[in-house]
Amino acid sequence: MAEIRVEKAVKTFGKVVAVDNASLTVHEHEFVVLLGPSGCGKTTLLRAIAGLGMVDSGRIMIGSRDVTYLPPKDRNISMVFQSYAIFPHMRVFDNIAFGLKMKRMPKDDIKRRVQAAAELLHIENFLDRYPSQMSGGQRQRVAVARAIAVHAEVLLMDEPLSNLDALLRLEMRAELKRLLAELKATTVYVTHDQIEALSMGDRIAVMRDGKILQFDSPTTVYDMPADRFVAGFIGTPPMNFLEGQVRRQNGAVSVYIGDYALKPIPEMVEALARYDGQPIVAGIRAENMEALSQPAEDALKVTVLVVEPLGSQNLLTIRIGSDIIKVSTHPDFRAVPDQPIWIRFPSDKIRWIDRDSGKTLIPDLGALMS
Amino acid sequence: MERKHAIFPARVGIIFLTPALLFVVVFLLYPFVRVFLLSFTNQTLLGTTAPNPEFVGLDNYQRLFDPDRWMRLGEFGSALKITAQFVVGSALIGQAGMGMLIAWAFYRKRGVLREVVFTLVILAWIIPETVVAFTWVAFLDWEFGTLNSVLDTIGVGRPDWLFDRPLQSIILFNSWRGTAFSMLLFSGALETIPPSYVETAEVVGATAWQKFRDIFFPLLRGHILTDLILITLWTFNVFTPFLLTGGGPAKRTEVVSIYTYRTAFMGRHEFGKGSSIAVVMMLINLALALIYLASIRRRRAT
Ligand SMILES: Nc1ncnc2c1ncn2[C@@H]1O[C@H](COP(=O)(O)OP(=O)(O)OP(=O)(O)O)[C@@H](O)[C@H]1O
């Protein structure tokens, strides 16, 4: 039983609030990713769970135990450090065996465990080498192997793939995901790479300035970002934002982008009605807009600025009013810079964001029922 | 590294080197040759052999190593043995051990206590020799010494340190005196170990001893070797115990440096024999220095 519960954790370094009132529950066997830009407090939160650096206030539970004041060794955790922390004076075998040796496990068992961990990470042929004779990617695997060899209930990983090249990272991502599913450990995984987070996590906690902004499944985080920061941080390209004006006419609510009226879905009408006469931000992802080469009744005429053919798609940069947005199209779609095209906005894909608070408006599910 | 461009032509370089070379020749090379030659004569300061010394071949060396008497107190073998005890006790165990212990105790710690301890240890190192020797004589004094006052108060009695335990006294003194070097070297070296190494050990619950054995010691091996060789070299040649005990009582603290001094500059002033001791000491120093250089070279290579 190894659920992790972080309750109202606060950690400061002098004047810097590295973790600011963060609460988080990781279910047993769950794979949770801490995602956020550099310096947002991911490592600090992970270290707090590990017991390296006590929290200033708040509580940390692992399983049914309150571990807030316990040293790392009593938390039944295992950790991969951002810097690997592979010992240069030990062969790969001894590096992986390190934790087991410290626990005075019988030699035969150590051998078996090391062999198994090494095989999982495909480094069984390097066991006799010293870390200096290995590539960065291989070393990172040693760090992961060392962490999984101890069979801890909780696995904490701090950017374990950060130093790999793009291709190797892609490969390791899938391998690690498979591996962790087999291990059934409760995992907290830190990264600042949003693709890694989306592809690996059962749930993602998006952090900024020490706060957890959103804690949801990858699809929810991607599709229903809690605020403008999350929307702009996740996705390549990130979500587009358009400035609009809410207007209520004859009981119907529309949002005007210039002269062009967007019709919100029924669930959103009530929330938007409160903004009558005020500005609002419409967020929409590049792949959710429909680009047309012919004028159409409900489409907006725009001018193409840049065309980027990316193979699986064409990415168009277009200007709408004062906003620059990106639209992705089928690779066969023909667009030429400075030529007009027409864009259609599916209203169920638009997220409405309060301009001042940056928070996404919550749909009124009651409207669906009635 | 390969030299690519010389800033000066070699000839100009030699001009710059000349003053230094001159110094080396006049103050190091010449005395060395003199001592070497002297060691084959029976030159003394006084008496008939003062104006006309004779060449005596290896006589002086034979007297040093005369198997019948060289281990008696006040002879060369005994001085070597006392020196070895002194080096092992005060340098290898005292200074290096204490230095490591203090550096380890304050690893990754800041604060007043650390500052106080470091300052005191360094003070003991930089205060002039005669001053510390005098304070130690006062500290160890049988009747008025601080140590005995304390010991007497707690009922241990009043041992006469410099008389009953002279070797222990100078070992204690020299440990106290020279710990700073090892402490500074080790605490500097410890700083180079990434904190995550230690944290890795903490996460798996390694004990302090395991951490030392499996992480600190192997990573600091080179520094430790350097430290041990250097302090051995220094302690081997150190003369300060003379200020505490004068080599006594009954030559029980006569380390080789004091033995040399007594032979050459006291009593009969046997320059010839004194020189032969100096030559042997130089050879021992040379051996230590070569070990040191070899160890550094090996460390560079790895
Ligand atoms: N030991 C420390 N002393 C002082 N400030 C610290 C310390 N550790 C972290 N900080 C500060 O706390 C904040 C959060 O740091 P943290 O290392 O948790 O960020 P991170 O999200 O892991 O960033 P990255 O993605 O770059 O690793 C930063 O502003 C950092 O400067």
Ligand SMILES: [Mg+2]
């Ligand atoms: Mg970090």
